Amino acid sequence: MKILLYANNRENTGKQIEKHIKEEPRIEIETLDSVTSLSQKLCQPLHRIMVIILVIQTKEEITQFLDLIPLLENIRIILVLPDRDKHTLAVGIKLNPSFISYTDDDLDDITQVLKKIQKITLH
Amino acid sequence: MINVLIIDDDLKICLFFSRLLEQMGHCFKAAHTISQGRQLFEKEAFDLVLLDLELPDGNGLEILPEFIHSFSSPEVIIITGTGNARGAELAFKYGAWDYIQKPFLLEEVSLPITRAIQYRTEKQAAPKLISLDRSKIIGESPALHECLKEVAKAASTDASVLITGETGTGKELFAKAIHENSKRASSSFVAVDCGALPETLVEGTLFGHEKGAFTGAGKRQEGLLVQAHGGTLMLDEVGDLPLAAQKSLLRTLQERRVRPLGGTVEIPVDIRLVSATNLDLDQMVSQKLFREDLLYRIRAMEIKLPALRDRGDDIEEIVLKKLHELSRRYNMETKAVSSEFLQLLKAQKWPGNIRELVNVLEYVLASSGMDPTLFPKHLPPEYRLSSLEFDSVPANTLRMQHPVSHSTEKDDFPTLNAYRTALEKTYLKELIQRAKGNRLKAGELSGLSQSRLYSLLSKHDLSGFSK
Numbered sequence: 001m002k003i004l005l006y007a008n009n010r011e012n013t014g015k016q017i018e019k020h021i022k023e024e025p026r027i028e029i030e031t032l033d034s035v036t037s038l039s040q041k042l043c044q045p046l047h048r049i050m051v052i053i054l055v056i057q058t059k060e061e062i063t064q065f066l067d068l069i070p071l072l073e074n075i076r077i078i079l080v081l082p083d084r085d086k087h088t089l090a091v092g093i094k095l096n097p098s099f100i101s102y103t104d105d106d107l108d109d110i111t112q113v114l115k116k117i118q119k120i121t122l123h
Numbered sequence: 124m125i126n127v128l129i130i131d132d133d134l135k136i137c138l139f140f141s142r143l144l145e146q147m148g149h150c151f152k153a154a155h156t157i158s159q160g161r162q163l164f165e166k167e168a169f170d171l172v173l174l175d176l177e178l179p180d181g182n183g184l185e186i187l188p189e190f191i192h193s194f195s196s197p198e199v200i201i202i203t204g205t206g207n208a209r210g211a212e213l214a215f216k217y218g219a220w221d222y223i224q225k226p227f228l229l230e231e232v233s234l235p236i237t238r239a240i241q242y243r244t245e246k247q248a249a250p251k252l253i254s255l256d257r258s259k260i261i262g263e264s265p266a267l268h269e270c271l272k273e274v275a276k277a278a279s280t281d282a283s284v285l286i287t288g289e290t291g292t293g294k295e296l297f298a299k300a301i302h303e304n305s306k307r308a309s310s311s312f313v314a315v316d317c318g319a320l321p322e323t324l325v326e327g328t329l330f331g332h333e334k335g336a337f338t339g340a341g342k343r344q345e346g347l348l349v350q351a352h353g354g355t356l357m358l359d360e361v362g363d364l365p366l367a368a369q370k371s372l373l374r375t376l377q378e379r380r381v382r383p384l385g386g387t388v389e390i391p392v393d394i395r396l397v398s399a400t401n402l403d404l405d406q407m408v409s410q411k412l413f414r415e416d417l418l419y420r421i422r423a424m425e426i427k428l429p430a431l432r433d434r435g436d437d438i439e440e441i442v443l444k445k446l447h448e449l450s451r452r453y454n455m456e457t458k459a460v461s462s463e464f465l466q467l468l469k470a471q472k473w474p475g476n477i478r479e480l481v482n483v484l485e486y487v488l489a490s491s492g493m494d495p496t497l498f499p500k501h502l503p504p505e506y507r508l509s510s511l512e513f514d515s516v517p518a519n520t521l522r523m524q525h526p527v528s529h530s531t532e533k534d535d536f537p538t539l540n541a542y543r544t545a546l547e548k549t550y551l552k553e554l555i556q557r558a559k560g561n562r563l564k565a566g567e568l569s570g571l572s573q574s575r576l577y578s579l580l581s582k583h584d585l586s587g588f589s590k
Contacts, residue, residue, distance in 0.1 A: 045453050045489040071452065074478060076319060084344060090311065093350060098316035099328070106339040112321045120318050121573070 001118045002048055005031045006038050007055040013080060013103045014055045020107050021053075027114060035064045042071040050121055051114065054095070055080040055103070062091050069095065076117055078110055125240050126168065127151040130160035130183065131175035131202060136225070140173055143233060149240070156180045161189070168195035170243045171236070174219075176203040176210060184213055191218040198239040202232075258300055260293065261444050262437030266429040270297065273426045277397075278304035283376075283421050285361075286399040288428030291476030294399035295359060297428060302355040307395055310354030313347050318360030325368045327384055330375070336385025348381045348392055356394045361421065362402035362413060373417045396421060431473040431480060438469050441477065445484050446497075453488060459496040467499045471506060472584065474577040505582040508544075548583040555585065 003021070007014020014031070021029050032038045041047060052075055056062045059082070065072075072095065079097040081088055092100060099113045127149055129140045137153045144151045152167075154160035157180045164172075172190055176183040183201065190199055201214045204225040211222045220242075221235040255275045260267070277284045278301050286294045295314060302312040320328055327337075331346030348356060358364070364372065375381050376396065380389040398421045407413035431438070442465065450457045473479055483506060491501045499507055537545070558565035566573060 043452055043454065045449070045485050074481070076316065084342060086345070089345065089350060093311060093313050093347075096314050098319040099324070102342075102344075104341065109324060109339075112324065113319060116321045117319050 001026060001050050001114075001121060002028045002030070003051040003053065003114070004038065004041065004049050005029055005053045005055070006033070006035075007031065007053075008033055008057055008061060012057075017053060017055060017080070017107055017110060020111060021114065024111060024114065027118065035068070039068055039071065042068070042075075049075055051076045051078060051098075051117055053078045053080065053110065054097075056088075056092075057082055057103075059083075059085070059088050059091075062088065062095075065095055066091070072096075078113060080105075080110070125149040125170045125243060127171045127173065128160065128163060128169040128197070129153040129173045130155070130157070130178065130186075131173070132156065132178055133175070136175070136202070140232075143229070143236070147236070147240075157183065157186050161186060164190065164193070169197045170195070171239055172197050172199045173236075174199055174201055176201060177205060184210065184217070187214065187217045187219065198243055200232075200235055200239060202227075255300070255304055258296070258303060260296055260300060261441045262434060263440065264429075264434040264436040266434045267437060270426055270428060273424070274300050275304070277301045277424050277426065280424075281305075281307075281395050282423035283396045283398070284424045284426060285404070285422040286397065286426045286428060287404075288399075288401060289430050289474070289476055290401050291478030292428040292430060293477055294401075294428060295357065297426060298355075298357045298359075298397040298399060301397055302357075302395075305355070305395065307354050311351055312355050312357065313351035314357040314359055315347055316359050318363045320363075322365045325365055326371060329368065330371060330381050331383035331386075333383055333385040336383070340385070343383075346381060346383060348375060348394065349390055351394045352392050354394065356396050358396065358398040358421075360400060360402075361398040362400040362404055362407055366412075366414070369414045369417050373414060373420060376417075376420050398422075431476040432471075435469050438480070439465055441480065442468060442484065445481055446488070449481075449484060449488055455488065456495070458488070458491060458494070461496055461498050463499050464497045464501070467502060467506065472581045474580055475573075479577060503578070505578045508582050547579065548585070551579055551583055551585055 005014065005018055005021070007017070014033075018029065018031055021027055030041075032041060038052075042049070052072065054065060054077060056065075056079070062081070077095055077097040078099045078101065079092050079095060080101045080103055081092055082103050084102060089100070098117070099110070101107075101110055127140075127144050129137050129151055131137050131140075131153075132155045134155075137155070141151055141153065152163050152169075154163050155178075157178050160172075160174075174183045174187065174190075183203075187199060187201075190197055198220040199214075199218070201211075201219050201222045202225065203210065203222070214222050220239045223232055223235060255271055255278065257271060257274075260271070274297055284298075284301060286297050288294055298314070299312060302308060315329060317325065327340070327344065327346070329346050329348055331344050331349060332340045334340060334343045358372075375392065378389075379392060381392050382389045404413050404418050404422075408415045408418055442460065446460070447457050468480070468483075475482075483503060486503050487497055487501045490503075491497055494501070554565050554569055558568055562573065562576065565571075565576060569576070571579070
């Protein structure tokens with residue numbers, strides 16, 4: 001299963017998630033660190049990305065993704081939010097994520113969701 | 124006041140109905156032939172038509188569909204002197220309100236007329252169906268229009284809706300259309316992908332949790348049900364909800380309050396629920412995998428989405444619009460489409476429905492390069508093969524049951540390609556049988572991905588899975 005990881009600041013959560021997922025067999029991960037490079041990737045035909053993990057570091061960052069909504073159709077999104085503020089969550093929900101996590105949450109949850117998606121995708 | 128059209132060539136009958144309707148306080152117009160009736164109907168809107176069948180210029184049943192499918196769509200009562208079961212059956216099939224045989228007594232006609240008028244009056248008083256903004260839903264086929272009518276009905280109420288349909292039919296798109304056309308449109312639309320959530324995370328995601336509610340719950344977290352307050356909650360793949368979560372969801376829907384995991388305080392929620400599934404929930408109820416009381420709650424209305432193969436008329440429009448959309452995304456010139464290309468697409472079974480079609484179009488755009496027009500050669504090979512009839516080589520097919528080495532006649536000896544294709548078909552038939560129509564089981568047995576299975580089934584013109 002091919003997944004994309006977007007993490008603007010990979011020193012922190014993004015780096016940890018990347019390391020965590022790379023331990024999973026049969027999951028191919030590509031990491032991008034800017035909205036532009038993510039957008040370019042999604043504009044390539046046959047990219048066959050099944051899941052995108054968006055690690056958001058600030059409230060402002062998440063609004064940039066609203067413009068990408070048409071490119072994210074038919075791709076499952078795992079959203080990692082920077083805080084539990086109602087407004088941040090409300091904006092995040094507009095991206096129609098399959099799962100929402102937080103930068104201070106257990107990263108195992110993301111792996112569990114990925115495994116479940118992998119299972120249903122294979123069948 | 125109700126406006127009635129009487130179409131009968133018998134002047135006495137016309138007079139009888141005129142007096143009756145006058146006494147009831149309704150307006151009426153009378154015609155004595157189909158053409159006169161049609162002329163009157165084109166000039167003004169009628170609520171009720173009293174239609175004779177034996178008219179000088181034809182049978183009244185000929186004009187019945189025109190009435191029923193017109194904008195005013197009046198109720199129609201058939202009045203006939205030569206009634207028969209077939210005629211009555213046809214009339215009801217077309218949507219007639221009642222079928223009365225001459226001669227009749229006053230009571231025999233006044234009651235159906237009163238009832239039809241009562242129904243019509245109630246229907247007119249009911250909330251008007253909204254003019255639907257269909258957003259990204261493409262197509263004009265009758266099957267799709269039936270669904271859109273249901274979407275409009277659903278959007279004008281606050282009832283729970285269950286959307287069913289095969290995978291890839293666009294259930295989420297229809298759920299969004301219901302929300303966006305409803306009075307809740309300005310509030311949130313929150314979709315929960317129940318199929319992607321592991322059992323351990325479902326309840327926390329839906330209902331939220333307090334700090335320390337379970338290992339790893341380091342902070343208080345609000346659930347998506349609360350986030351959907353005032354708006355619409357879509358439970359995608361609702362059949363995948365674990366039984367424990369079903370119980371909590373039922374309680375929430377009944378009491379309109381959410382209690383987060385580990386919490387003591389309940390939070391009031393006002394949500395409109397739209398659920399979707401490609402599973403047979405009635406069957407799951409009988410297998411005790413889905414709660415009957417929850418099914419009752421989530422299925423006040425049901426919208427069954429048609430498979431793409433049942434709305435073949437829409438394929439051309441979908442292809443053209445999606446090609447345009449994808450070309451813009453990939454920064455390519457929009458390509459022309461040959462009729463052979465469209466014909467081949469229309470001939471497919473599309474077990475993965477619109478999602479599968481869009482994947483094929485992506486492939487086509489990538490494979491066509493700078494070619495300005497799309498031809499069958501740009502399609503993936505398995506989609507081109509499906510148009511060929513390999514079963515028309517009986518000698519080779521019969522050989523499939525035996526080792527190739529037993530063949531002695533050169534003419535009967537299959538080519539490797541034909542042999543492989545026939546063997547593949549035999550394997551798939553056996554696989555469907557072994558898996559008892561269950562796609563999950565078939566995937567496990569064969570080691571094939573769902574998309575590969577779909578394309579192979581399509582290639583060999585085999586029916587899909589029942590489960």
